[in-house]
Amino acid sequence: MAKGADGAYALGFAEDAHTERALREGLVGRAVTIRRAKYRAAIQALTTGPAATVVFVDIGGKDEPEAVARELRAVCAFDTHLVAIGTTDNADFVRSLIRNGIQDYMVKPVSSLFIRETIEALQSDAGERSYAGRIMVFVGSSGCGSSTLVAAIARSLAADDQEIAVVDVDPVGGKLPVLLGAKPAAGLGGLLDTLDRNGIGSGEPSRLEPAEIAECLDAVSVNAEENIALFSYASSDPAATIPSPLAVGFLLQHLANRSHVVLASGAADPDVRLEMMQGADARVLVYEPTLSSIRMAVRYLAFLGSEYPVTLVQNHSRSPRSSLSSVHVRYALAERRPDVVVPFEPSLCTSDGGKNPARPARYRRAVAQIIERVMAMPVRVAT
DSSP states (O other): OOOOSSSOSEEEEESSHHHHHHHHHHSOSTTEEEEEOOHHHHHHHHHHSOOOSEEEEEOTTOSOHHHHHHHHHHHSOTTOEEEEEESOOOHHHHHHHHHTTOOEEEESSOOHHHHHHHHHHHHHTTTOOOOOOEEEEEEEOTTSSHHHHHHHHHHHHHTTTOOEEEEEOOTTTOSHHHHTTOOOOTTHHHHHHHHHHTTTTSSSOOSSOHHHHHHHHHHHEEEEETTEEEEEOOTTOTTOSOOOHHHHHHHHHHHHTTOSEEEEEOOOSHHHHHHHHHHOSEEEEEEOSSHHHHHHHHHHHHHHGGGSOEEEEEEOOSOGGGSOOHHHHHHHTTTOOOSEEEOOOGGGGSTTTTOOOOOOHHHHHHHHHHHHHHHTSOOOOOO
């Protein structure tokens, strides 16, 4: 069993003697570490130690296993395969764990044979696994500040060593490249057109191989900042037309297979916007306290209904003098209160266009509240 480039090949954490023995018999080699410890020890080791290729963690008997799964996934390296071991034998329970970042689940009592079979499957499928990255879609009226929030959230998540894909599907005038200080690569419009012409997302067999799609994505992405890949239209893009909704949806799904978080915005076309919102793991609806912006928010809240939960963000992107009163806002929203209120921040109106990430504490707290809400939502298994 070869050692990974960044550390141990396998780590195992067991809470009982039988599970510990199965891990020791099933995982052999010098690049393996097995410990008799609770899951908190696993989190500590994954936070401070080198990355591992595969990690087995005993979560049996935990009161909130989904929360434990999210904690473990948050501290794992991007390409670490996370296997949970527990006592619950229920299909819905397993699906819930997978939605929250667990790739495999084993029911106690586990055997060394099962452990070895898992390792063999990983070795045979190396490079072909899918990752359940989180897709967050931001929607708002023009000028409401949603792009500025996307840039701030991307920087915050990237600072935690998460791989972030930022997608701006506005074919003209997208603001995210400016906010992230990057010059977009040409070709996103052509890529979306190619995906559409090759039957991507239509239910018909695709005429593109996965490797071809990956090469195309690499060609149209640019590293905006550390851990942030930007996908945006270039001003010189000859295919800067309204993209196919199905092609955009597939693009986001494919990026979720190679990123921890996908942040998408800029959809001006109603069909594209709807496809993005319905296919997302988290939807953030941004409005400013003006009548026209609130009307847009009300329309989407009514259209999505309870089937698609929305995080409602009131963003004071302009001077408070131009805003409706809180009473009028609540009335216009039919008493629906915003989940997060972002205070007016004058520095966002300066000549730097909001690129400076150093913001007052109250603004950073509001951004952190948005992140906390959307990261708590379950993520679907990427396809």
